[in-house]
Amino acid sequence: MKITKIEIKDFHQFKDFSIDLTYPKGHEKEGQPLDKVCFIGQSGTGKTTLLELVPKFLCFYETNLLEKIGEDSIKDKISFNILFGLSNEYSSNLKFTLSKAKLFIRNWTEVKLNNVEYTLNREIWDIFQDDWQNKTSTKLIYFPANLNYNLDIESEEELEEKEIIxxxxxxxxxxxxxxxxxIQGYQEQELKIRQDISKVVEKSSSDIKAIQKALKKLESWKANEFNPIQDIADKCLNPLLAHYKLKVKTELDFKTKEDIGFIKIEDFTNNEIPHGLWSTGTKQVVLSALPLYLLKPKHTVILFDEPERSLYPDLQRTIIDYYSTLTEDCQFFYSTHSPIIASSFEPWEIVELKFNSDGKVYRELYYEGENHVDNYKWNPKYMRWDDILQRIFDLEDDGSPERKTKLNELATLNVKYNKLKKQGKEQEPETLEIIEAISKLSKELSKWD
Structure with a gap:
């Protein structure tokens, strides 16, 4: 299930607003829904609002935002075009309207099956709700900007009972x-084998062959048995935790399920880091990547608000592509203020929101003329961070006011030096002082040529 278009007739800061979420002409996936989308824009332009509208239209689920604004504000005003089916064979336009019974229902228009248009009927609805949402796809997942960092794993309600995650x-x-x-099953098997080894040692302490045979059994078991903790370490968390010089602790000592607790982390010298001492960045990495690994989402939509929170720039560079590797045929929506996160996207995947003179939001287009891959003005993947800040995020300055002051000082010194040089005074004390000042300022002003 993927979204191909969002249209908003009149809703808060949006008026006659429309965004196409398909690949442009000239792309190998031309016309197909984008695999990932990045919302950027000033605070208040509605990035999070767009994220939180998605669960309402795809799953009848109200996030915190929808609970506050009320359903009256969205009826007949917003529509989502979606494709679903393993080969995108079903397409529909979804919006909420008010029935005679005063109930909000889903209004289907332009329903297509194998490119043939159908009118609204129960059969199409059953295909979407029963055959697709309940059997084929997994639940929609929403990661807010303010993740709950509580590592207590107790929960009154199972995830399977949730409408969405x-x-x-x-x-x-x-x-x-x-x-x-x-984990418990694996550890119990290992404990049993180790207990068997202990019994062999007790009964045949002088029988080296018997002891070696018992140890070989343990080695063979470890080599062939699926180790869930080691798998998490190797395929999910260790590549990310390595940025913090940390790794998953794979050797666990427990007797019951209650002894396991949440995942454990240690440094490269095998010193365990207690949960209370985890940095916010470590928690962010674990608590964003682990659900995707464990839930194994497929054919669904995943929403991330501000994925850059608490992440150092080097990790921001890799996190977006990494999330995609943990899923199967999912569509990601991100909202960000980070130029580094934005550099993970093609220009047609970025939706930049801006205010017009009337205070309404529109999408800034990055192409001129036809929406074709060759007509895009720039590509964030090829740009320097400062270029992204200036061209994509519209930051007018290339540095702080203090930097500008120092650049003016440097320019003045250069003028004085060139004047003295023309007068043949290159070795005069005044000139040498200027040269020393220029050298000092040049080192202070990074990236100055």
Whole structure:
């Protein structure tokens, strides 16, 4: 299930607003829904609003935002075009309207099956709701900007009972429950084999061959048995935690499921880092990547608000592509203020929101003429960070006011030096002082040529 278009007739700061979310002409996926979308723009332009409208239209689910604004404000004003089916064979336009019974229902128009248009009927609805949403796709996942960093894994409600996986409402650490039984089963088997080895040593302490045979059994078991903790370490968290010089602790000591607790982290010298001492960045990495690994989302929509929070720039460079590797045929929507996050997207994947003179929001287009891959003015993937800030994020200055002051000082010194040089006074004390000042300022002003 992927969104191809959002249209808003009149809703808060949006009026006659429309965004096409398909690949442009000339692209190998021309006309197909984008695999990932990045919303950028000033605070208040509606980035988070767009994210939180998605669960309402795709899952009848109200996020915190929708609960505050009320359904009256969206009826007959907003529509979503979606494609679903393993080959995108179904397409529809969804919007909310008011029935005679005063109930909000989904209004389907332009319903297509194998490129043939159909009128609204129960059969099409059943295909979407039963065959697709309940059997084929996984639940929509929403990561808010303010993730709940509580690492207590107890939860009154199972994730399977949720309408969507909404981490603005639930503790993100509850996904750990998904793998607890597997970890416990693995550890119990290992404990049993180790106990058998101990019995062999006790009975045949002088029988080296018997002891070696028992140890070989343990080695063979470890080599062939699926280790859930090691798999998490190797395929999910360790590549990210390495940026913090940390890794997943794979050797666990417990006797019951209750002893496991949440995942454990250690440094490269095997010193365990207690949960209370985890940095915010470490929590952000674990609590955003782990759910995608454990939930294994497929054919659904995943929403991320400000994924850059608490992440150092080097990790921001890789996190977007990394999230995609943990999913199957999902569509990602991101909202960000980070030029580094934006550099992970093609220009047609970025939706820049701006205010017009009337205070309404529009999308800034990055192409001229026809929406074709060759007509885009710039590509964030090829640009320097300062270029992205200036061209994509519209930052007028290339540095602080203090930097400008120093640049003016440097320019003045250069004028004085060139004047003295023309007068043949290159070795005069005044000239040498100017040269020394120019050298000092040049080092202070990074990237100055």
């Amino acid at each position: 909404d981490f603005s409402q639930d503790k993100i650490s509850t996904v750990w429950n998904i793998i607890l039984e597997k």
